[in-house]
Structure formats: C-alpha cells, structure tokens
Amino acid sequence: MDELNINFDKYKNIRRTMGRELIDLNPIQRGGELPVESKKAIYEYWDGYSVCDYCGGRLDKVETPPICEYLHDVSKFLGMDFTRPTHGARESKFIVMHSVCNEGDFVVLDGNAHYTSFVALERAKLNSEIVEHDGYPTFRVNPEKYAEVIDNLEDKNKPIGLILLTHVDGNYGNLADAEKVGKIAKQKGYPFLLNCAYSVGRLPVNGKKLNADFLAISGHKSMASASPCGLVSIKGEYADKVFRTSKTHPVKEIEMLGCTSRGAPLISLMASFSHVAERVKNWDNEVKKTRFVVDELEKIGFNQLGIKPKQHDLIKFETPILDEIAQKDKRRGYFFYEELKKRGIGGIKRGTTKEIKMSVYGLSWEQVRYVVDNIKEIVEQGNNI
C-alpha cells in the first residue's frame, strides 16, 4: 500500500474536544449528547453488525438486544402504532414519501421546512408547493394557509400526495401548530407527515393527538443518540404501504432495504430512552432557561427572531452589536468565536456576527448564567475598543 502515498497515521488519532472541554451551544448538538448509560452500551456494541448475534432475519424483530420491545414501547411513548429504526429524520421522510406518494405528486410543506425535506421529495421524484411563512421577524407558519395552498392545487387539478409540517424548524426554533395543520390535512383527506427532528426527545409529543399519520424522528439531533439514527413512527392504517415487503424476499421490508440502523447508534438510542423520557418532563424548565437567555441578551443589543416568547430552545438572534464590534476588532468576525472559546464556550459558528443560532438545552442553570455573563462581558469589552 505504501506506493499509494497515503499518510494513514492521521486517521488513527482523530480527536474532538467539543462537549468534553467546551460548553456546546450548537442547537443541532445539544439534544444529542449521550448519557453515561448510553456510552456504556456503545462500548458493548461498537463492533460491526453487533446487533445481529441473535437475528432471525429482521432488525425490528430482534429480541436480544431488545429492539423489538423497544419499538413497541417507543410507539407508546410517541402515541403512534408502529415504529421502525431509520438512519435519521431525512431517511424517515424519504421512506414515507416514497411509500405513500406517486411520482409527480405534490408535497405541500411549510416555508420553514428543512432542506432535507426538499431533497427527499426530489429524490422521490415529487413536486413541492410551499406554504409561505409570515416573514420577518416572526417567520410564523399560519396553519390556515395550508388550506389555501391545498385548495389552489386542487383547483388546478394537481395531485397532492402528502402534507408535511416542520414541527420545530431549524432556523428560528418556531413551534408550529401541528394539531391544526393535521386537522386540515384530515379534513382534506391527505396523509400528514410531521417532521419531529427538533421536537421528539426534547419536548413531549403525542403523534395521534397532533393528528399525525407519520412522525419523522432524529435520534442524533434530539434523542440523545449517536449519529446516524432515527425513527419513523406511523399509524396502523399505513403499515401495508410503508412497511410493504419484497416480492422475492417476503420477510424483508423494501423501504428499509431489509434492515436499517444495524449497530451502535440504535443501541445508544435504546439505552438513552429512559433519560429522554425523563427529560421531556422538564420541558417547561428548558423553555424558562431559553427565555432567560433571550431576555438577558436582548438587553445588550441582540434581537431574537421568530415567535415571541420562545416556545423552543433553538434561538436565533440578529446581532448588529457583534457586527459593529467586528468592524473595530483586529480579528474581525472571528473575535466572538475566539473570545467564547477562551472562556470554554463553543458551538457558535466561526466568523458569524450578523446572526447567530444557539441553544442552552440541557445545560444547568449555573451553566446558562455562565454563558450569558460571558457573552455580556465579551460585548462590553468589544464596545470599549
């Protein structure tokens, strides 16, 4: 192999300090930190195909480790009928779209939808019709507008295959009114997919109460699981479609390509279940911490975008004050990132000063106050340059 001129050593010593050495404010990572029991479980299952020791032919039926039982229990937890492991929320969305829609169908989805919703429908050869949000500064999705968009498509005889709502979006952390959109979908007679990547595992979610037919769930984003891992949870009436099996290999589910998440990430998802079920009970406290951060940082010139007051931990701020300081500081836009890092805080995108995204989900009140005090100090110092 030496003639290939590859420096293999570089891959043998891959290190990461985030999380262990820094308080991580990255919203996509705050819900994915593993509790200790989950780390222990990974230690047991990190070898390849480790979950297959006692497999009888299908991942979701494996009893040791208790995958089958877990899927049954997590369905109860989600208020749905059946659940399967997937590689993540995007893969769950593609599975649903590819199962319940016909090529060319329209997916009606909100203007705050994650890019993966669009890429998944494009991969499934579907069209999209966007329900626009209200724009600056709330970017709110109005459920009533779903009815308008559906009516318009029907007037034009466009086939609608699916209604999709982003329960909590990744830009503004707005919590959408899923129950109402679900009701409209039901009234109009279309299946309803709720993208719960930022909700299930952080806050209590009951799929049927929200009139959802399908939930797309992210393990690594919000269920304290290693990546990549997720769930697709569905109502019983769609099982024949979504879980349809192969003509040539009748035990195997087509959309799962037989088996999906066949290893350590699924084990961590299971091991973290108890931790996650406990933490969603403390959602009110998480919202309180979030609002505290907003209140304090708006005092120094930050401006929270999205619906007010916050109903979710993901915060987006306009930060003209950071932009001003960047003009004066010799480190330019990097000053904020570097000052935070000095103080043991990470997860804010390097070089950004106009807008920042952050979350204090799962941090202690002491940590939250530490973060707020240090951001204030950095801005104060910057003002004095």
Next chain:
Amino acid sequence: MDELNINFDKYKNIRRTMGRELIDLNPIQRGGELPVESKKAIYEYWDGYSVCDYCGGRLDKVETPPICEYLHDVSKFLGMDFTRPTHGARESKFIVMHSVCNEGDFVVLDGNAHYTSFVALERAKLNSEIVEHDGYPTFRVNPEKYAEVIDNLEDKNKPIGLILLTHVDGNYGNLADAEKVGKIAKQKGYPFLLNCAYSVGRLPVNGKKLNADFLAISGHKSMASASPCGLVSIKGEYADKVFRTSKTHPVKEIEMLGCTSRGAPLISLMASFSHVAERVKNWDNEVKKTRFVVDELEKIGFNQLGIKPKQHDLIKFETPILDEIAQKDKRRGYFFYEELKKRGIGGIKRGTTKEIKMSVYGLSWEQVRYVVDNIKEIVEQGNNI
C-alpha cells in the same frame, strides 16, 4: 410517562458478551471487529452530530475531522475516482441503481446475489434477470453466462440498466471473476456495479483493474467499522449522475439526502483505515488458515460447499455428522451451539446442524487451532453417545 407502563430500566443496561468473551466465528462479524484506535475515536465522537463541528454544508467536504482527505485517500486505495460515505453496501447499491437506471430497467445479477441487491432494485422500481450459478456443490458463477443473459434480454428488446456482480457471496464465500464480468459489461456497453461487501477491507481490491464502474462497500462487514457504515466508490464519468445535486439546494447531493453517515460509524471507518490497509496485505495467510480449517474438518465428516480450494474466508459446510449426533443428543440441534459456547466459541447459528457457516478471518493461528481442535472434540464426544 409512568402511565405508559414502560420498563425503561431494561434499556439502560444492555450487555453483549460476544467478541469480548467468545471467539466469534460469524462471517458477517469477523471483518467488523474494531482495532483499539477505532474504539478510541468512537469515544471522541459518540455524541450525535459530532462530525458537524466545522461543517460548511456537506459531509464529504468536512476537513476536521479529515473526512474530505479520507475520501480522497480511500479512492486511491480502491483504485477508483470518487467515493462517498453511505450507511452500508445495500444503501450504496440503491444509490447507484436509483441514479443510473430508469424505472423498469433490468438489472442483470448473479444467482448468488445478496437479498439486499434484490430489495434495492425493487425499491428502485427495477426488474431483475438472474445469471444462474452452477448449482450444487460449487455454486460457481460463470462469467460467460452474463453474456448469454444480456444477449437474451437484448433479443427481447428489454432495457438493461445495470450489470451487478457479487464479488464474494455470503452463502458460499465464492470469489467471483469480476474482471471477466466487467469486461463483458464493458463490451456490451452497460455500467458495472461490483458488490464488495465481503471483499473490500478483507482482500486487496482495485476497482478499475476489475473493470468496475461502481463499488458497493460495507464498513461494518469488512472494514473494521462500527455499524451502519459503508462507501460508494465510482469512476469519474458517473459523478454527474450519482452525485447529482438538488435543484432547490444546489450544494446538496440528492442521493445522499444531503449527508449520509454523519457520526461515529464513519469516524471508526476512518480510524480503522490503517489497520485495514495493513491486513489486506496478509490475505494469503487468511486463505491459508481457511484452507487449514476445511482440510481438518473434512476429516471428521464436514463437507465444504462452494468452489474448492477456498479463495475466501467465509466457509459453508454441509454437516451430516452434526445432524446424526443431534438425533441422539437430548439437547437435539442445540448441542453444537452449547458445546461451542462452553469452550468459549460463538457465532455459529443456534440449532443448525445440517449446514453451518463460519470464518476464522483475523484470528491467530493459535485461535484457529483451538477452534478446530474443539470442534473435533465435540464431534468425537457426540459420536460416542
């Protein structure tokens, strides 16, 4: 949550003994055991979305950890042009089929093809035409028959989208003549996908030398990586198709749904690269160990199926002698599994006695001899019942 009546504790304490306490003979697991540097890397990256600390919008371009460099280096290692991470070989196959075929196209594939090849083509809405193997006892795939099957389909005006060969099959461990099948595919003008789930990472493979346009690779099966993880490696001329990007989100590759293996398994794949590059150099020794096992166990009434002598570590035996003993032993078919377990050996399917699959890949000669001696002893004891 208590009203849900879920026993959460059961998921908090998931244990596994295989691998740590037993010599594992399961062929799907022997190539997936992690070297220590890979376990250390997982320790760094087990939190969800951990590889995204410095992401600029696409997984394959991430520089810290060195994913971008790894994909470049592993392409060299594979003798191909471009490589992307996937969730495994089945996902790689679906990506290729869904990119290069049109709905209804025929995939010409060998009779030893893994079930996931069939499920993937069914998911992609394609048809299959099988190149039959030679049947009992060699189950050999004759490359010339590919030409016949292709000619027959052409005569019937059936559209052919892809030629697929299983490099090493999971039933008999036959090493197929990829170079010849690739040559035929090239002559006939069809793209050629080689399923390397059981080859890349165990034995040296150079894709272009084998005339492959695409390699489907399994990290967890044969590249000492945590599951689920794999690679799709392609020739440059297919990059526009397989890596095509979204109309609405031009940075994002459609078939990857933006990003695929976004966490710990990919890190383990990278960390194991050096280990894997070293071990493929010792392939001759692995084949020697395999042939030793076959020679020794055929002396006590086992009969190796598939091509002789062995060219791959996966061994399938007919074991009429175990079946005879099972008739006499009060544990029936379970006696073999239980006797092996007593002796610290695992990975043989519980209750099977007519045929068994095993591999000693990566075991030391001392362990190989231990396995052989103990199987001989179990059979001798059984004969004496």
